[in-house]
Amino acid sequence: MIEIYLFVNPLGSVCLETETNLLDFMTSSQKKIQFRIMPLVNMQTIHDTMKRRGLSLTDIDARNRLFADTYSAALDIKTIQLQGKKLARNFMMRLQQAVGCEAQPYNQTLVEELVTEVGGDLAMFKEDRPTSFVKEMFQVDQDIAREMNITMHPSAVVYNYACERDYGVSLEGPLAIADLPKLCHTDEESYQIFHIDGYLKKRHESRVAHYPNYLKLVY
DSSP, X not given: OEEEEEXXXXXXXXXXXXXXXXXXXXXXXXXXXXXXXEEOOOXXXXXXXXXXXXXXXXXXXXXXXXXXXXHHHHHHHXXXXXXXXHHHHHHHHHHHIIIIITOOOOOHHHHHHHHHHTTOOHHHHHHHTTSHHHHHHHHHHHHHHHHTTOOSSSXXXXXXXXXXXXXXXXXXXXXXXXXXXXXXXXXXXXHHGGGSTTHHHHHTEEEEEOOGGGTTTOO
């Protein structure tokens, strides 16, 4: 079995492209893959997003708006996840398309339209959205990211249980994540290629310990 944790910007176009590529790979792969997508929101990711969008890093109002929108979008995703993982993934990708690619403003009207569009129960969404349980689910994602030393998005952590390894591999950035299919091979060579001298620095790759206690906590 292969387990993939993908940490993303809930409003980002770059992350949307990464998600699409990974889902295409999973569709064509014959292997059993568990795929967990987690919204990642922290000051470093907000800083990186501002740089990517060409916003002034000294614009406090823009920083605060971006943080508020990104955090709110992450809670939207965790809320609809209570109605099913696939539904939540479809919602998130539509939200990323609308805001990240089409430059639509993030607001409650857009969120509710997309919940309905992907087939979600809007009344249930509105009831669940303000609950503390949603915030707790979001915090679990941030705790996992911190334990795995994830600081940027998109980032992925891959555990290939067919290989004799007690650690996963962390890939930071879309170029590094493009190598992810190699880690899904079941032979030892697929892991050895990630430990050639110089590769770690070149590809932003590192080892990540296995955290079995999180398996029951990730929704």
